[in-house]
Amino acid sequence: xxxxxxxxxxPRNTDGPAKFYAYILNMSEIGIDDLATRISASCTVTRHDCxxxxxxxxxxxxxxxxxxxxxxLGDIGRFRVMAIGxxxxxxxxxxxxxxxxxxxxxxxxxxxKEALALDNKAFPLTRLNLVEEEExxxxxxxx
Numbered sequence: 001x002x003x004x005x006x007x008x009x010x011p012r013n014t015d016g017p018a019k020f021y022a023y024i025l026n027m028s029e030i031g032i033d034d035l036a037t038r039i040s041a042s043c044t045v046t047r048h049d050c051x052x053x054x055x056x057x058x059x060x061x062x063x064x065x066x067x068x069x070x071x072x073l074g075d076i077g078r079f080r081v082m083a084i085g086x087x088x089x090x091x092x093x094x095x096x097x098x099x100x101x102x103x104x105x106x107x108x109x110x111x112x113k114e115a116l117a118l119d120n121k122a123f124p125l126t127r128l129n130l131v132e133e134e135e136x137x138x139x140x141x142x143x
Contacts, residue, residue: 002027002128025128032058065104075111079104 002025009018036050061079064071071079085099114120 001123002126004128022127075109077106077108077112079106081105 003022004025005020006023007018007020010016032051032054036047036054039045039050040047061071065079065081068081073079082103082105083099084101084103088094088098108116115122118125
């Protein structure tokens with residue numbers, strides 16, 4: 001797993017000094033086609049069968065979330081929907097217009113957490129660039 005350093009200012013204290021943070025570099029994306037190929041290479045199921053199951057899984061996750069259900073994907077983790085918005089003083093005065101957006105939350109299970117633990121020697125962390133200037137990237141990759 002590769003990372004680079006980026007310099008960022010504290011948004012709450014823009015006059016303060018910037019600090020350097022590790023930013024995980026996601027080198028590429030893997031889609032369901034590639035996942036189907038990888039799965040079929042490790043078992044007796046064909047790539048097309050894997051692709052069909054993964055496509056159906058995508059649809060069913062969306063449908064279940066729309067129904068307000070939590071989804072457990074075994075050793076991977078759980079998905080759920082969360083409402084983001086404003087509150088009201090009383091329950092009676094609450095209106096659904098106060099909900100500004102819905103957010104999908106993912107909670108990893110223990111096995112996934114252990115696989116990505118810093119003390120797991122299965123993968124090394126490798127620093128690529130010494131320092132990069134702040135970029136318009138999300139903070140998803142920060143550690």
